Amino acid sequence: MTLPGADENVLLKVEAIKKYFPVRGGFFQRVRGRIKAVDGVDLEIQKGKTLGLVGESGCGKSTVARLILKLLEPDSGRILYNQKEITRLTERQMRPIRREMQIIFQDPMGALNPRMTVGSVLQEGLMVLGLENKKRRERVAQLLYLVGLPDEAARMYPHEFSGGQRQRIGIARALSVEPSLLVCDEPISALDVSIQAQIINLLKELQERLSLSYLFISHDLNVVGYLCDWCAVMYLGQVMEYGSTDMIFERHMHPYTKALLASVPAREPGKGLPIPLEGDVPSPLNPPPGCRFQGRCPMVEERCRKHEIDLHEAGECHLVRCWKV
Amino acid sequence: MGDSNTLLNVAGLTVWFQADGERSWAVNGASFSVGRGETVCIVGESGCGKTVSALSIMGLVKTPPGRIAAGKIMFEGKNLLSLNDAEMQQIRGRRIAMVFQEPLASLNPVFTIGDQISEAITVHEKLAPEALRARVLELLRAVGIPSPDERLGSYPHQLSGGQRQRVMIAMALACEPDLIIADEPTTALDVTIQAQILNLLKSIKEDRGLSLLYITHDLGVVASIADRVYVMYAGCVVEQGEVGDVFLEPRHPYTKGLLASLPDRARRGMPLTGIPGYVPGRFGRPVGCPFEPRCSEAEKECHIEFPQFLDWGKGHMARCPVLYSREKRR
Numbered sequence: 166m167t168l169p170g171a172d173e174n175v176l177l178k179v180e181a182i183k184k185y186f187p188v189r190g191g192f193f194q195r196v197r198g199r200i201k202a203v204d205g206v207d208l209e210i211q212k213g214k215t216l217g218l219v220g221e222s223g224c225g226k227s228t229v230a231r232l233i234l235k236l237l238e239p240d241s242g243r244i245l246y247n248q249k250e251i252t253r254l255t256e257r258q259m260r261p262i263r264r265e266m267q268i269i270f271q272d273p274m275g276a277l278n279p280r281m282t283v284g285s286v287l288q289e290g291l292m293v294l295g296l297e298n299k300k301r302r303e304r305v306a307q308l309l310y311l312v313g314l315p316d317e318a319a320r321m322y323p324h325e326f327s328g329g330q331r332q333r334i335g336i337a338r339a340l341s342v343e344p345s346l347l348v349c350d351e352p353i354s355a356l357d358v359s360i361q362a363q364i365i366n367l368l369k370e371l372q373e374r375l376s377l378s379y380l381f382i383s384h385d386l387n388v389v390g391y392l393c394d395w396c397a398v399m400y401l402g403q404v405m406e407y408g409s410t411d412m413i414f415e416r417h418m419h420p421y422t423k424a425l426l427a428s429v430p431a432r433e434p435g436k437g438l439p440i441p442l443e444g445d446v447p448s449p450l451n452p453p454p455g456c457r458f459q460g461r462c463p464m465v466e467e468r469c470r471k472h473e474i475d476l477h478e479a480g481e482c483h484l485v486r487c488w489k490v
Numbered sequence: 491m492g493d494s495n496t497l498l499n500v501a502g503l504t505v506w507f508q509a510d511g512e513r514s515w516a517v518n519g520a521s522f523s524v525g526r527g528e529t530v531c532i533v534g535e536s537g538c539g540k541t542v543s544a545l546s547i548m549g550l551v552k553t554p555p556g557r558i559a560a561g562k563i564m565f566e567g568k569n570l571l572s573l574n575d576a577e578m579q580q581i582r583g584r585r586i587a588m589v590f591q592e593p594l595a596s597l598n599p600v601f602t603i604g605d606q607i608s609e610a611i612t613v614h615e616k617l618a619p620e621a622l623r624a625r626v627l628e629l630l631r632a633v634g635i636p637s638p639d640e641r642l643g644s645y646p647h648q649l650s651g652g653q654r655q656r657v658m659i660a661m662a663l664a665c666e667p668d669l670i671i672a673d674e675p676t677t678a679l680d681v682t683i684q685a686q687i688l689n690l691l692k693s694i695k696e697d698r699g700l701s702l703l704y705i706t707h708d709l710g711v712v713a714s715i716a717d718r719v720y721v722m723y724a725g726c727v728v729e730q731g732e733v734g735d736v737f738l739e740p741r742h743p744y745t746k747g748l749l750a751s752l753p754d755r756a757r758r759g760m761p762l763t764g765i766p767g768y769v770p771g772r773f774g775r776p777v778g779c780p781f782e783p784r785c786s787e788a789e790k791e792c793h794i795e796f797p798q799f800l801d802w803g804k805g806h807m808a809r810c811p812v813l814y815s816r817e818k819r820r
């Protein structure tokens with residue numbers, strides 16, 4: 166797959182990765198089927214840019230994130246970081262690279278040790294960097310300042326903070342090891358609207374200051390439209406459409422992208438109700454034959470039901486997985 | 491809001507909870523109404539008192555720790571707060587039904603959905619078995635459950651999240667209520683499924699001439715379904731009006747801040763204005779405007795004054811000390 170830009174601008178590249186989860190049950194916990202959580206995904210994250218990953222619940226977004234961070238082993242496919250393949254690196258070989266890729270989650274509380282002060286949470290990362298005691302304390306203060314928390318925060322425990330403040334702690338911790346790539350898995354979904362805006366502003370500001378790259382996972386298309394340079398639309402383990410955010414929002418070609426965007430309620434009154442996409446997402450245990458979207462697609466044809474289809478180029482820097490295109 | 495057309499009128503509702511020996515004022519003198527056939531939204535951030543307001547109407551606030559300290563809830567001329575349990579039972583489910591955010595928590599996992607909908611019907615109405623079954627099927631069809639005959643015997647966990655929410659709506663419709671209160675019914679669902687549920691609620695509302703009180707924190711949802719909207723902050727209504735007026739000409743600094751917090755593609759490259767500070771976790775009872783600590787337009791008086799609503803016509807009103815004194819000076 167070829168996407169925009171020269172290779173040296175690409176920080177992370179994912180090629181045809183797959184991850185199937187076995188489903189066990191019955192006698193002897195035999196494998197009864199496989200959940201095709203990620204089924205041949207290609208992605209590219211450019212240096213200093215943000216790639217948005219959108220799609221309905223269960224389409225495999227978090228699994229892609231875990232594969233990229235090598236928290237999961239892919240069944241097949243390749244992951245390249247700075248043009249170097251990291252797919253099969255051992256834990257030890259991986260260590261220096263691991264520091265460069267950090268993740269923040271939807272629920273920062275779940276990821277923070279409740280018995281550690283925020284200061285010690287942040288110091289942990291700094292020890293990995295091998296900083297001496299005094300430098301570490303200085304750096305903690307800097308990090309807190311960077312994410313907009315007061316100095317006292319260092320002496321407090323996670324439960325003493327509000328949800329938005331905890332997310333700031335999560336971001337500070339991720340930044341403590343000076344990563345290049347920040348994977349954000351629904352980082353603002355659990356927050357209030359006014360707090361979401363603060364965190365979005367913070368992420369934007371940090372990106373400019375530290376030239377970070379983001380993989381931004383969200384099902385909020387408005388946020389993705391605001392924040393992301395590139396956008397990949399996933400459905401049942403596959404990327405259906407991929408392109409610049411403007412392309413995806415304005416000149417999308419896949420019926421799924423269209424349906425997804427049409428189902429977002431308009432913020433201007435008087436525009437009426439969003440247009441629903443009928444049906445539910447089929448089970449990833451036995452996805453439909455042919456195109457994954459065929460069962461819900463308003464434009465379905467015979468060939469869509471019979472034959473699988475690959476992502477192919479529909480224009481410059483624009484990939485679509487649809488027979489019609 | 492013309493009186494004869496008013497179905498529900500909540501006035502000065504005040505609810506507190508006793509926790510750790512302290513009172514937290516969940517709802518602090520909120521007033522709102524729903525007209526016949528109207529869709530009214532209550533919007534506001536987490537903890538501002540939306541659910542407690544709804545539970546108060548349903549008579550479902552647990553006392554203790556909660557207490558409805560003041561206010562009236564007039565429903566068709568009767569104050570629901572003065573009804574006894576048996577009388578309230580007649581209203582709940584039969585006249586007013588509620589749909590919750592998490593359908594899995596409100597459905598019983600060990601009964602089939604057919605049983606549960608039947609139960610919802612028979613609580614208020616005795617029907618022969620065949621008639622009952624026909625009624626259940628009709629309801630499932632009305633909420634768009636595919637092949638309802640086969641679905642009667644399904645258990646909640648065998649349905650998708652969107653289907654479960656449809657079942658909840660079917661149960662709410664079971665006794666043909668006049669008012670449905672939907673508390674964040676789509677927050678846990680995908681946007682595609684949310685769009686289905688919003689369309690379903692709207693068509694049901696129109697077909698049956700119901701009123702809908704819809705609680706959400708999603709301003710997009712409000713813009714797309716509401717006739718009128720109430721904006722709540724820290725237990726108080728701070729702005730209200732027809733949805734077009736409130737969205738296009740917000741008056742209260744909180745409403746303005748909320749609308750300016752929303753990211754979308756049109757705002758790319760510009761920082762979101764947003765609202766500084768945090769939503770208070772639990773609140774005492776401020777004398778002044780509850781939004782004052784975060785308000786960028788606040789003045790000295792806001793700390794001690796929270797005047798009445800100012801009216802801009804067509805029921806578009808906001809409650810803000812700065813706007814109020816500016817108006818008075820004129």
Ligand SMILES: Nc1ncnc2c1ncn2[C@@H]1O[C@H](COP(=O)(O)OP(=O)(O)OP(=O)(O)O)[C@@H](O)[C@H]1O
Pocket residue numbers: 186187200201202220221222223224225226227228229384449
């Ligand atoms: N460890 C696992 N074992 C078995 N199945 C799994 C595992 N992790 C994920 N899955 C399944 O893989 C599919 C993709 O899950 P994933 O969490 O990646 O989705 P997602 O797009 O992040 O969804 P959401 O928006 O709800 O977070 C789902 O069907 C999920 O149930």
Ligand SMILES: Nc1ncnc2c1ncn2[C@@H]1O[C@H](COP(=O)(O)OP(=O)(O)OP(=O)(O)O)[C@@H](O)[C@H]1O
Pocket residue numbers: 507508509514515516517534535536537538539540541542543552555556707771772773
């Ligand atoms: N059973 C309870 N005991 C103590 N406090 C309660 C109880 N129920 C609600 N509260 C408090 O009342 C306030 C209002 O809560 P409510 O659930 O109405 O908020 P909400 O607007 O529905 O928020 P959300 O958007 O998170 O659902 C909160 O501060 C909450 O902590």
Ligand SMILES: [Mg+2]
Pocket residue numbers: 226227228350
């Ligand atoms: Mg996920």
Ligand SMILES: [Mg+2]
Pocket residue numbers: 540541542673
């Ligand atoms: Mg609530």
